[in-house]
Amino acid sequence: MRQRSYPLVAAAGALFFILAGLAFVPLLGIEDDESLFAAPLLNPHSWHWAIKSGHLRIPIMVMTYIGTLKTLLYSLIFRLAHPSVWSTRVPMLLAGAASIWIFYLLLRRTAGPRAAALGAALLATDACYLLTSVFDWGPVALQHLLLTSALYLLVRFAQKRSHRALAGGFFLLGLAMWDKALAVWLISGMAVAAAIVFWRPIAALLTRRRVGIAALWFALGASPLLIFNAKTHWSTFRGNIKRDTADVGGKARMLMNTVNGQGLFGYLTDEDWQTPQPHSVSTSLADTVDHPRHTLMFYAALLALVLAPFAGGRALRTVAFCVIAMAVAWIQMAITANTGGSVHHTILLWPLPVWMVAVSFTGVAERLGRAAAPVLAMIAAVLIGSNLLVLNEYHVMMARNGGSVSWSDAIFPLTDRLEQAHPPAVFCVDWGIQDSLRLLGRGSLTTFDLTGPIDNPAIFADPAFVFISRPKEIEVFQGNSARLAAAATAAGYRRDVLTVISDSFGRPTFELYRFAK
Numbered sequence: 001m002r003q004r005s006y007p008l009v010a011a012a013g014a015l016f017f018i019l020a021g022l023a024f025v026p027l028l029g030i031e032d033d034e035s036l037f038a039a040p041l042l043n044p045h046s047w048h049w050a051i052k053s054g055h056l057r058i059p060i061m062v063m064t065y066i067g068t069l070k071t072l073l074y075s076l077i078f079r080l081a082h083p084s085v086w087s088t089r090v091p092m093l094l095a096g097a098a099s100i101w102i103f104y105l106l107l108r109r110t111a112g113p114r115a116a117a118l119g120a121a122l123l124a125t126d127a128c129y130l131l132t133s134v135f136d137w138g139p140v141a142l143q144h145l146l147l148t149s150a151l152y153l154l155v156r157f158a159q160k161r162s163h164r165a166l167a168g169g170f171f172l173l174g175l176a177m178w179d180k181a182l183a184v185w186l187i188s189g190m191a192v193a194a195a196i197v198f199w200r201p202i203a204a205l206l207t208r209r210r211v212g213i214a215a216l217w218f219a220l221g222a223s224p225l226l227i228f229n230a231k232t233h234w235s236t237f238r239g240n241i242k243r244d245t246a247d248v249g250g251k252a253r254m255l256m257n258t259v260n261g262q263g264l265f266g267y268l269t270d271e272d273w274q275t276p277q278p279h280s281v282s283t284s285l286a287d288t289v290d291h292p293r294h295t296l297m298f299y300a301a302l303l304a305l306v307l308a309p310f311a312g313g314r315a316l317r318t319v320a321f322c323v324i325a326m327a328v329a330w331i332q333m334a335i336t337a338n339t340g341g342s343v344h345h346t347i348l349l350w351p352l353p354v355w356m357v358a359v360s361f362t363g364v365a366e367r368l369g370r371a372a373a374p375v376l377a378m379i380a381a382v383l384i385g386s387n388l389l390v391l392n393e394y395h396v397m398m399a400r401n402g403g404s405v406s407w408s409d410a411i412f413p414l415t416d417r418l419e420q421a422h423p424p425a426v427f428c429v430d431w432g433i434q435d436s437l438r439l440l441g442r443g444s445l446t447t448f449d450l451t452g453p454i455d456n457p458a459i460f461a462d463p464a465f466v467f468i469s470r471p472k473e474i475e476v477f478q479g480n481s482a483r484l485a486a487a488a489t490a491a492g493y494r495r496d497v498l499t500v501i502s503d504s505f506g507r508p509t510f511e512l513y514r515f516a517k
Helices: 005-025 033-038 068-082 083-111 111-125 127-135 141-160 163-179 183-199 200-205 210-219 223-231 248-259 283-288 298-312 313-334 345-347 350-399 411-421 433-441 480-488
Strands: 047-055 057-064 426-428 447-449 466-469 494-502 508-516
Touching: 005 083, 005 111, 005 127, 033 057, 033 068, 033 083, 033 433, 047 223, 047 313, 068 083, 083 111, 083 127, 083 141, 083 313, 083 350, 083 508, 111 350, 127 141, 127 345, 127 350, 141 163, 141 183, 163 183, 163 210, 163 223, 163 508, 183 200, 200 223, 200 345, 210 223, 223 298, 248 298, 248 345, 283 350, 283 411, 298 313, 298 350, 313 345, 313 350, 345 508, 411 433, 411 466, 411 494, 411 508, 433 447, 466 480, 480 494, 480 508
Parallel strands: 426 447, 426 466
Antiparallel strands: 047 057, 466 508, 494 508
């Protein structure tokens, strides 16, 4: 392949990423965490912390470790397009595609055009990377874009001595911390890896002025997070860092399943036995290849580690950097309570696994002389092919069986029903309902969270109030609906069921009811 063709490969990868992502956009309902960013934008407005200036409130934190950077972005997007699955998901899909192109530029500077093209193609077809970008419940899409762009700028600074690139890189690192403080995992991992692998060239770059530039621009990017923590006694870190090593083995399996692409089966999707009325979709390709659920990327990663010493030089140092950075970052999530056990945490390590595979394989292949191009083409075809087959299986599963409870498309008819009835108050009795209704209802519904203790029996008194729960078999907060019913009975009220909302696959998903004397 001629050198001028490599940018076309990367561009084609980014374009494929967008087109494939668009095919997934309408398949699942809006999940609560996916819509969390809109809480400060739509009625009933809510946030964790805001800067006060007179009567003005400027939300800067949605949760103690998630800022309002995405909220700020969507305050502009929702002025152009009403809140919906398309206006919510397409911008993050585009952010994911942009991160693929930036990743190509990063690899081109650090490993050459061949490795860059291979890396971009592998990342663009990575099922977990694509799906976590489309549905972005992590959220992770902006994290990938910010951290990859920061790395590119810092590499540019190291090569060109550009202080603008240095400032921009650290500013983006700060923004990533404000967007989601868990960015500290990968930032610290990359810092440790760089200090170990590249300590000599880094030491040669250090001056007081450059350290000052880096610190200043990082602080500017992270300033909302720093202000919040200065006012709340560093609650981001005090409230979220709890040591727990009980399930390190399970977290290691989740990391492996994220690398091989199977980590989202059963989480985003439902199985055949859970779907009474599956949709009719074409499964000929999936049937031919026996419905694969994992790619070859985990084996490729292991092989990349074995081959790295034979790649030598720059490629070996790059692989060492990726391995150390991933290890430091993953250990932090593995020993912290409630982190590392889901794909939306492990995917934060990306694109490091793909970077390692692309650089190692390319470094070894280039030692083969003229055979390098056909060898790499064969490797790319096999790995990309396995990625595409698993991606196709995800699409088949979603189109045929729909989403799991949290991703059910029943949220759409539920929103329509409530908008038509427009009750004065809607009480959400189970987790995963309120934020989704707020987004899809465009703030027109007066919703209240009722997943905690029932402190005010007066909520039962108005027969116009509507309560929403899930059937007890699929409740997320098991027993919450029963506790509400018991509190109502104790106060002298009975439950009158208004209707049951099923998803498009015939599964009863939401129960609407009111209380009467």
